Amino acid sequence: MGSILKRFREPIFVIALLAVPFLLFFVRAKKGIELNRVDRALIALLAPVERTITGTVFAVSDVFRGYLALRGVGEENLRLRREGLRARSLEQQVVELRLENDRLRHLLDYTDKQAPTRLLVAHVIAVGVSPHSHTLRIARGFDDGVVKGAAVISPDGIVGTVAQLTGGYADVQLIVSPLSAVSAISQRTRSRSTVKGTGDMARARLEYAPRTDDLQEGDVLVTAGGSGFFPQGLRIGRITNVGKKPVGLFLTAEVIPAVDFARLDEVEVVVAAAPQPAEQVPVATGSGQ
């Protein structure tokens, strides 16, 4: 027996190395991703290096850009002041609308069931190692109040959800990942559908949109909210390549994400409202947003 094992130790070792990962993958394929201690230790080793490299490159780039920016600072200052005035005017209108909205909701006895949330600013430090992964690594983890499944957004729209995390870092699964599906509402028609990732960074697929819905090229999709991870009303993208087959319940269409995932330096993570440090901005309260 011993001699056989010794003779065939190479094939046995290789078969074991093939079989064990395959079985573990098979068992966990449809479950969520859970990091063990070794995973966490390795991420804790690699992520600070990624963060340092990214931070250094950004710091050098900021200095260079700062120097270039100084050259046209006078004109830009004037332009920004004008934009500031316009923004303040818009802000006033928004405040008025919000107050009006609150009054109307109160009149309708509307109660928002959504838990209070806040936004946590997070720096993107890297992307997934494999060319076929659709993840971003951010420098926030469960020490900052981030939980698995937390929504990650940017000013342009939704980015993805937290798939795995350690104390100081989290990996965000993008909405273009084949594992991602987001409930959507058309901003124009209010019709519901699902935006499903396909693995293409520039496009997603629209699913379960009834053929009878009047969805058109260029229509903007926003998050439906409800029991999903994302708060309601955040921009997902716009519809393109709408097709209506002669038969079938649903129309076919693609969605161009509102966010350019290759150019994200900072994102915001939606976390439960708790004691609010200075840099964290509240986005929603118990009375709705």
Next chain:
Amino acid sequence: MTLRIALVILVCMALAVVESVGPFLLHLRSVRADLLLVVVLYVALHDDVMEGAALSAVAGYLSDLTSATPAFLYTFLAVLTFVVIRLGGSALKTEGGAQSAAVAFGASLIHSLVAALVFGFFTGAGFHLEIATLLWSAVGTGIAAPLVFLILRRLDARFLSEGPAAGMR
């Protein structure tokens, strides 16, 4: 564990950092080199079976750590790639830069295809294959392969010059 194995693992970790930070800083969407796959190719063609298979598993595991896909997909694929390359090893020549680039290009295409199949079948996400992404990734891997091969050859040359006791087979 020999010193050489430890150094190859360190090279894998360094390449994992380059692979995750480089595309982010350069805003690359599709032209992304699979550097850890190139390490698997190298060990499949140069190392003995047990050492090479173990190093391939480590390289795959490092890919798994940040892909946010169910664990061990890339570990399994890396060892599978090792086995396939090892079996066809006698037919593959990687002496020159162009040869290693061509082998890496082909291996990347097959690796991506199998990854998409296994991922789609077992996770229930369905089979999604983006041809453009697959091709550009293979191009990136082909371009990067001669450099990764050069790094690993230099590492091995040090051990060869110091004799087999240093850890090289």
